[in-house]
Amino acid sequence: MGKDETLLCIEDLTIGFPTGKCVKRVVDHISLEVKKGEILGILGESGSGKTITALAVMGLLPAAARILRGRIQYRGRDLLTLEEGERRRLRGAEISMVYQDPMASFNPLLTVGAQVEEMLRLHAKHTQEEYRALTLKALKEVGLTEPLEVYHRYPHQLSGGMRQRAMLAMAIIAGPKLVLADEPTTALDVTTQGKILQLLRELNEKYGMSIVLISHDLRVIQNTCHRAIVMKDGRIVEAGMTQELFARPQTKYTRQLVAAAPRLFSDGGGLRVTCAKNTSYKEQREIFTIQNLNVFYPEKGSGLLGKKRRKQVIKNANISVLQGETLGIVGESGSGKSTLAKAIVGLNREIEGVIKFNDVAAKGKGELAARPQMVFQDPFGSLNPTKKIGWLLEEPLKLQTNLSKKERIARVREMIRQVGLTYEFLERYPSQLSGGQRQRAAIAAALIVNPKLVILDEPVSSLDVTIQAQILRLLKELQDKYSLTYLFISHDLNVVFQICNRVCVLYRGEIIEIKEAQELLYRPQHEYTKELLESAMVKMGNRLP
């Protein structure tokens, strides 16, 4: 049992889903090894086959999947030919998995404690009290400071980070030698993400546990793993030691991934901000201002006579946006970013304070003078699924302009070209478009009425990194062309620093800092801003200057 012992060895694994007569291959001739005590990263965009590979190791493939060829050996034993009872004994005790969506992966009707303890009961013989004590110990181990309380909670009562920790506790409690972690940080806030990855590294060091970390996020892999594999369309594109691999990528695809990954922190220790070069905005006047804005969220009163209550989401916000700039609004989920956006465009009328567009004030319930438009996070949700793209683009023209049918069609055709799509897309339904195409269509629909101000609410968060880069480039082109002003809302600092001139940090409904992007990056004032920047840095394996 040397340090170099190979725990897991996958040879020539091919997995497919039979559809009709042909078989769709999702994993295609994969070979890889996991050594004792190492952290192996598998990087790939959605649909690259990384999760399926992990599920195949666990023996948890969906019923429709077929293993077409190959071997999966665990410490010299072929898992695929192993008898089911034997294999069951390995699951959890030797190899365990941390699943992607911890909310869905816990049984909603049992307490977290019972579910973590169940793992132990299946693989070890103890007394009732010992089971419980060991479970509490494991919960403590993963950084849950109140293990007894968590033990008695139900999954829905925990925060996302706590659920992920509990899931981790469940994975390690029976002392496995190999843990497969499938996107363990994807659903989490940036600060929590860093902590969970830290925890994984600690567990690896402390117990010599091998970890396979699966992620679509290059930074996560780069920061945590010793070795990494890049997957695309079910094949391994490239593999190597992490630092080496991403510093000098050999294949075009990996280079693309590295290039598409947010610039900011990517080249060694040096920092380079690629903020928009648009310097002319400084001479421009304010296109709109917010003064002492309070936004509320109406809470449903109980019953007919229930008093109307409202929760304050945004507290005393002051922002002014200059013509032609891109102002970023950064904050974690729940910080009130989207609520602020909805208040600005007039979708939320529960407001106090002043929102001024070009000096025309819109107070409280008044109508807005110049309509800002908005691009939403999920283009599938923001495009009506029962209407064709052409209809959707024409609708705002019908409602807001007096153009004739002919003029409207001409405008729609011009716009669809501008966002890089062809006329054929006008006859398609949103469901027939890919994610990136849908977001292009959504941008077209927002820009078609010539707005001056466009609010972009996490416009690239639901997209793969390569597509993200394309959409960001498109947004910049359109900004120059139509001299647009953007309000760019995001939780992803790296995206924000790519596109914004100024950045505003939102924390629990309050604007704690608002300044030039460079300025914020080098001289953050507020503690929270520092923490936010740091966690983004730590993920890159760098330190703050």
Place this chain on the structure above:
Amino acid sequence: MQMGMKGTVKKIISLLMSLFLTSILTFTAFQVIPGDSALIALGMDATEEQLEEYREEMGLNKSLPMRFARWLKGALKGDFGYSSQYQMQMKVSTLIGDRLTVTLWLAALSFCIIVLVSFPLGILNARNRSGTLDSLITLVTHFFMAVPPFFLGMIITLLFGIILKWFTPGNYVSPEEDFQRFLRFMIFPAIAVAVPKIAMLVKLLRSSLLREMGLDYVRTAKGKGMTDTSILYRHILKNALIPVITFLAMILADILAGTILVEQVFNLPGLGRLLVSSIANRDYAVVQAIVLYIASVVIVINFLVDLLYQWIDPRLRKD
């Protein structure tokens, strides 16, 4: 925990409100009937004095709220006045009490049959998933759902009563007389009520189980090294039961309603036949009482189901 208590108290209040609303609706609905209810009650050959006496006695000269209060007070004590189709010689409550036994037995028997048959069938079906079986089960369940209980009752009468002679159609035996023969007779109408519901429940149970089986937490349980059987009983079943419970409550209400028709087919002296004959004879006191009774039972069942949910599903407990 205290909030839980508060929630329960709130639910009880809303239950009482619903019951009260139902009684108002039931009462006022019958106030819009055209015609003199004294005349309807006593018949055309009643004298003016008799009518006046009746009106006085029944409080018909009083205002609507007063009459409602009077009716509700009686109803709470189980007193709904006298039945006009029995020439005011029979108390409504006695009439209903006699018939209730039959209907309750019928409902209880069919409910037992439904649960006892559906659950094993549903679980068995869900464990064996294949395209052809799927298709077949869908066809069979749709077929049985399409047969109206009263037509099924006729088929059963024809098949088991007339051809096979397992029971004598129309020859109802009361439970006091001979309990065994009573049960042997009642099993057939109970089957007629149960079959369409069994089809629905098997379909629901199967689809609910299959849906749960595809969820991530089942994969987690499997990843722990549990056997399929223990996953089914420890994790899946409770989750799959959640939609089924609502359906069971609905079935209970439906059974009560379904007995109305099936009692007619099998000539059973139950609430349903009493209701139909009361409607035909314009005996409103009886109709009101039966409607209030059945609606109250349904409301109380829904209330209990609500409580049951809280107990099963921690997500519904507010804290």
Place this chain on the structure above:
Amino acid sequence: MGKNGGSTYDFNFILGLLLTSLVLFIVFLGFFYTPYDPNKMEAALINKPPSLSHPLGTDNFGRDILSRVMKGAGTTYVIAAAIVCIGASLGILVGALTGYFGGWFDEVVMRLNDVLTSFPSILLALVFVSLFGPGSYNIVFALGLLFVPSYARLVRGEFIVLKERDFVNNAKLMGAGSLRIIFVHILPNTRRVLLPSLLIGFNNAVLAEAGLSYLGLGVQPPDASLGRMLSEAQGYLLDSPWYALAPGLMIVLTVLGFSLVSGGLENGQG
């Protein structure tokens, strides 16, 4: 799995379409042509079993059962369709408005809905009939109103979910008014649940009409309807069982056909 499930469901869906077109054909034919006058009594032909001249036999008055089934199914269908029309159009309107606007109006309507649905529907129908008297028009009116709550609830539920979706926010930003949003933007999105529920509603209406007419409270003699015929046939189960089978099977085939089609639609067929 999707593909597999889809192709096996096909069979049931096609069977449903075939059954539905068969019964619809019979009914449509019945509007213009029946082999005999459905109400003509023939003393010589009382309770005759099926034969070449009377394929489904004759009833206790010597009337041709095939003609009566054709005519009676027509009556039942028209009543059922009218019930669904009333119930669905009112229900959609109420559900759309309450779901979209919410507020006290929604609270009041939904409370009322709750109370109404706590009565089993056949019971409420019986109450209606006892208040307004038996007859086809009263049934249509009574059952139509009884169908409103279920549609209102369904549409309201969909609206509550859909109105929070970003495409509705988008439409608001584009300047669409409330009515345009409700009927042009949101309502078409409910068709996936609405269409199958219309078919199921038709089935329930057929069964309800049959039940009420069976109890003698619906369609009045001498007009034929499927429930009415079953109720008449009940007394002759011993001597002429074919009398009950014909209208009964017609109900079963109708309901089976529609529910198979509706099931297929729910699974994304068609």
